[in-house]
Amino acid sequence: MDVDIGTIGSPTHRVVDVHTHMYPPKYIELLESRSSIPLIRKFAGAKEPRLIILPAEAESLDKTAGSTETSSSHLPGRPVTTHYSSLAQKLHFMDTHGIDISVISLANPWLDFVAPEEAGEAAKAVNQEFASMCAEPSAVGRLFFFATLPLTAPPETLLAAVGHVRSLRHCRGVILGTSGLGKGLDDPALVPVFRALAANRLTVFLHPHYGLPSEVWGPRATEEYGHVLPLALGFPMETTIAVARMYLAGVFDQVPDLRLLLAHSGGTLPFLAGRIESCVVHDGHLVKEGKVGPGRRTVWQVLREQIYLDAVVYSEVGLKAAVDASGADRLMFGTDHPFFPPLGSDEQGEWESVTWNAEAVKKALGDGTDAARAVMGGNAVEILRLHEDS
Numbered sequence: 001m002d003v004d005i006g007t008i009g010s011p012t013h014r015v016v017d018v019h020t021h022m023y024p025p026k027y028i029e030l031l032e033s034r035s036s037i038p039l040i041r042k043f044a045g046a047k048e049p050r051l052i053i054l055p056a057e058a059e060s061l062d063k064t065a066g067s068t069e070t071s072s073s074h075l076p077g078r079p080v081t082t083h084y085s086s087l088a089q090k091l092h093f094m095d096t097h098g099i100d101i102s103v104i105s106l107a108n109p110w111l112d113f114v115a116p117e118e119a120g121e122a123a124k125a126v127n128q129e130f131a132s133m134c135a136e137p138s139a140v141g142r143l144f145f146f147a148t149l150p151l152t153a154p155p156e157t158l159l160a161a162v163g164h165v166r167s168l169r170h171c172r173g174v175i176l177g178t179s180g181l182g183k184g185l186d187d188p189a190l191v192p193v194f195r196a197l198a199a200n201r202l203t204v205f206l207h208p209h210y211g212l213p214s215e216v217w218g219p220r221a222t223e224e225y226g227h228v229l230p231l232a233l234g235f236p237m238e239t240t241i242a243v244a245r246m247y248l249a250g251v252f253d254q255v256p257d258l259r260l261l262l263a264h265s266g267g268t269l270p271f272l273a274g275r276i277e278s279c280v281v282h283d284g285h286l287v288k289e290g291k292v293g294p295g296r297r298t299v300w301q302v303l304r305e306q307i308y309l310d311a312v313v314y315s316e317v318g319l320k321a322a323v324d325a326s327g328a329d330r331l332m333f334g335t336d337h338p339f340f341p342p343l344g345s346d347e348q349g350e351w352e353s354v355t356w357n358a359e360a361v362k363k364a365l366g367d368g369t370d371a372a373r374a375v376m377g378g379n380a381v382e383i384l385r386l387h388e389d390s
Helices: 025-032 056-062 089-095 117-135 155-166 186-200 227-248 270-281 284-288 299-305 318-328 352-365 370-383
Strands: 015-022 039-041 050-052 101-105 145-147 171-176 203-206 260-262 307-309
Touching: 015 370, 025 039, 039 171, 039 260, 089 101, 101 117, 101 370, 117 145, 117 155, 117 171, 155 171, 155 186, 203 227, 227 260, 227 270, 227 299, 270 299, 270 318, 299 307, 307 318, 318 352, 352 370
Parallel strands: 015 101, 101 145, 145 171, 171 203, 203 260, 260 307
Antiparallel strands: 039 050
């Protein structure tokens, strides 16, 4: 069912999209230069080049190598339309859906694949392009961004990058994947980076990419099931596992000022937090190590003190779980644009994937309520300091 998001927003209640991606020109050029995923590949006769970032898409790419097939239904990846890189297109999308402010970010896999000696400069180029977009007269006051970090770079380059992005006007945080420096987000070597981010008031937007091993989906997945299993299940479980590892490693206690915004409403974390708690308190090893006892912060406490969730969950049921776990004051609306476009209809019109999220907010919190308005924009304005121009 279509939803008029504008009925939730008003001149005094803005609608903010915190989960919306762009691939600036420098990043597009980088992907076009590659021969292995992630990459952008042009196919003869195809209207747009294709973005190929998932392992299953790489398998399809191998099968189409040398083929003259140009039917979009047989090509791997997804078409790279103007929605990926055009500032004018982003603003048009926002206007179409009644979105006042967007906090744009580079989409997965960010710079995780870049050689260490090149990562620092690549991050500077991408972040500067985002800063320039936000400074365009048509975008001032409407666009902010999450910066990208050169996680493969040497430690001194990485820490310098944190300071650099903090100085960029309109930057409100950074987007990270779950691989961290290559060993996950519970890697002790990443703690100094988390401390630097917290000290600079940079919120971490945590977004999945790596999912689960392809063999989990079975032999029929690639040929018969499209992208449903890795996107619908692999991505949410990846986020859940990453945050659970951070919790078990004590990262949140080591960096109490760290703030995470979790994509896709925290994956399955809101639903499984109770089970995680039960497993923790009944684990003999953790008890023996003294990690269970008085003063231990529970998963529930971390969810309500250091974690925010986006509202990209597409259903009232999922959104209610997120609200119950973290609180309506910690949820923020998102669209996941330019992904999940309407199939077989006008991409310049309303996107069903967007209206589903807005409808979920209305159903879960009530149309026109203070809580709904907060999720649709008020929370983001306060949490990400979108009322500040610096």
